[in-house]
Amino acid sequence: MEKVAIIGIGQTKFGEHWKYSLRDLMAEAGKKAVDDCGIAGKEIQAIYGGTMSAGRMIGQEHIGALIADAMGLTPIPSTRVENACASGGTALREAYLAVSGGHYDMVVAGGVEKMTDVYTDQASLALGGAADQEWEVFFGATFPSLYALIAKRHMYEYGTTEEQLARVAVKNHHNGALNPLAQFPFEVSIEQVMESPKVAEPLKLLDCSPITDGAAAVILANEETAKKIADTPVWINGSGQASDTLALHDRTNICTLNASVVAGKKAMKQAGVTPKQIDLAEVHDCFTIAEICAIEDLGFVKKGEGGKSMEDGMFDLNSSISINPSGGLKACGHPVGATGVKQAVEIAEHLRGEAGKRQVENVEIALTHNVGGSGASCVVHVFSRGGN
Amino acid sequence: MPHRKSLGLVWRRIPQRYRLMGTKCFTCGSHFFPPRPWCPKCRRKGKIEKHKMKGRGKIHSYTIVNVPQQGFDLEVPYILAIIELLEGPKLTAEITNTEPEHVSIGMPVKMVFRKISEDGDSGIIHYGYKFEPELKE
Numbered sequence: 426m427e428k429v430a431i432i433g434i435g436q437t438k439f440g441e442h443w444k445y446s447l448r449d450l451m452a453e454a455g456k457k458a459v460d461d462c463g464i465a466g467k468e469i470q471a472i473y474g475g476t477m478s479a480g481r482m483i484g485q486e487h488i489g490a491l492i493a494d495a496m497g498l499t500p501i502p503s504t505r506v507e508n509a510c511a512s513g514g515t516a517l518r519e520a521y522l523a524v525s526g527g528h529y530d531m532v533v534a535g536g537v538e539k540m541t542d543v544y545t546d547q548a549s550l551a552l553g554g555a556a557d558q559e560w561e562v563f564f565g566a567t568f569p570s571l572y573a574l575i576a577k578r579h580m581y582e583y584g585t586t587e588e589q590l591a592r593v594a595v596k597n598h599h600n601g602a603l604n605p606l607a608q609f610p611f612e613v614s615i616e617q618v619m620e621s622p623k624v625a626e627p628l629k630l631l632d633c634s635p636i637t638d639g640a641a642a643v644i645l646a647n648e649e650t651a652k653k654i655a656d657t658p659v660w661i662n663g664s665g666q667a668s669d670t671l672a673l674h675d676r677t678n679i680c681t682l683n684a685s686v687v688a689g690k691k692a693m694k695q696a697g698v699t700p701k702q703i704d705l706a707e708v709h710d711c712f713t714i715a716e717i718c719a720i721e722d723l724g725f726v727k728k729g730e731g732g733k734s735m736e737d738g739m740f741d742l743n744s745s746i747s748i749n750p751s752g753g754l755k756a757c758g759h760p761v762g763a764t765g766v767k768q769a770v771e772i773a774e775h776l777r778g779e780a781g782k783r784q785v786e787n788v789e790i791a792l793t794h795n796v797g798g799s800g801a802s803c804v805v806h807v808f809s810r811g812g813n
Numbered sequence: 814m815p816h817r818k819s820l821g822l823v824w825r826r827i828p829q830r831y832r833l834m835g836t837k838c839f840t841c842g843s844h845f846f847p848p849r850p851w852c853p854k855c856r857r858k859g860k861i862e863k864h865k866m867k868g869r870g871k872i873h874s875y876t877i878v879n880v881p882q883q884g885f886d887l888e889v890p891y892i893l894a895i896i897e898l899l900e901g902p903k904l905t906a907e908i909t910n911t912e913p914e915h916v917s918i919g920m921p922v923k924m925v926f927r928k929i930s931e932d933g934d935s936g937i938i939h940y941g942y943k944f945e946p947e948l949k950e
């Protein structure tokens with residue numbers, strides 16, 4: 426297998442981009458990534474583009490070709506990758522596999538979602554497509570309600586509190602306030618989270634990630650190419666992916682996202698690291714309870730201890746493990762297909778020492794964790810600056 | 814809701830949504846709802862037959878939904894739960910004939926046949942299962 430590095434990164438501002446289309450956003454992120462590594466663009470041999478629901482959101486399918494066209498990269502092969510909210514992470518993994526398998530020297534992994542061209546209820550309906558339409562959504566399930574079912578059971582089994590969940594939002598907004606590309610760059614208090622409108626109890630509005638437009642892109646290259654082009658290549662040391670039942674209720678234990686456990690173990694095993702060695706992680710906090718589950722399922726703390734350790738500040742910026750320095754999905758925003766790629770952009774900035782006010786100190790090993798649906802898909806990557 | 818308006822979509826799930834018709838593997842004894850056509854544990858050695866669930870179980874987890882799914886606006890707030898059936902499988906359904914403050918994890922419930930939602934004023938009416946407290950008279 427070839428060693429693979431991220432050599433170029435690009436991300437748009439996340440937010441409500443009423444002036445820009447999906448094509449505009451993807452082209453901006455792609456151009457930033459190309460400019461970042463100083464290539465002309467024609468060196469790129471393939472494109473993997475993650476998007477969840479362009480068909481429902483803007484009526485446009487065939488996003489692979491659209492990206493190649495928008496970036497001026499035709500006629501290279503370009504493929505859309507869809508894995509619900511893990512579309513971006515899966516696109517990154519497909520790109521990684523293609524380079525690591527020796528098929529290409531240099532490829533781009535992009536992610537994009539344009540969500541504000543439809544009304545909120547239409548966007549929610551499209552996002553519901555990540556759940557089981559026949560056996561969950563038909564009976565009245567919404568996305569927040571599925572994570573609320575996880576939260577309620579987590580509280581029952583382990584004594585997790587609503588204040589501990591709120592602490593996730595407070596931390597991620599604190600980080601997001603330091604991120605110029607975040608959708609919500611401002612702080613919130615525990616009280617503001619607790620008093621925000623109820624969505625699906627125990628989850629409130631400020632426990633939920635927002636609807637967002639945005640795009641991100643990373644350029645990957647094999648070792649020989651990376652060393653020629655990049656001053657500070659960011660190595661991908663491990664890549665893991667796993668699946669689970671589409672419906673939450675079909676899982677033996679709804680408080681554990683087994684796909685996270687399996688994907689995390691695979692990625693960390695390949696990278697030869699343990700959870701304790703991770704300095705920084707971008708995890709999938711589509712809802713506050715999702716971050717609690719993620720830090721447990723990835724092995725940063727024991728199952729059931731996520732809420733308490735969150736309350737103790739164990740995952741604050743520059744604490745034992747900095748979780749979601751970007752602000753996470755909660756504060757940075759969640760343009761669904763872009764999120765998994767944005768996580769890699771964020772990691773690369775920290776490993777290069779270019780993350781500005783939110784820079785995590787002494788980062789050697791970092792991890793991204795991208796979940797689809799209520800946990801039916803998960804992709805985990807492990808990165809380092811030093812190499813294998 | 815274009816994905817729900819097809820009559821075929823509604824009609825082909827009648828046995829499951831009206832009668833909790835699932836399957837059972839007679840090799841390992843596992844029950845499946847919704848029905849699986851083959852047993853993930855026994856695979857080739859599995860012996861799958863139709864099996865109707867009794868419609869009794871207990872609440873595994875629940876939530877009070879304040880921001881509804883489209884088509885459920887009139888129900889707000891509604892109680893949505895994961896129910897563990899006596900036979901083992903779990904499913905997602907509304908809890909009816911009670912109030913949120915009376916619902917708890919572990920509470921015994923039984924299936925009732927109800928209208929679930931409708932596709933607007935002149936669209937298809939969807940029927941299926943909800944669950945109510947077992948002890949309710």
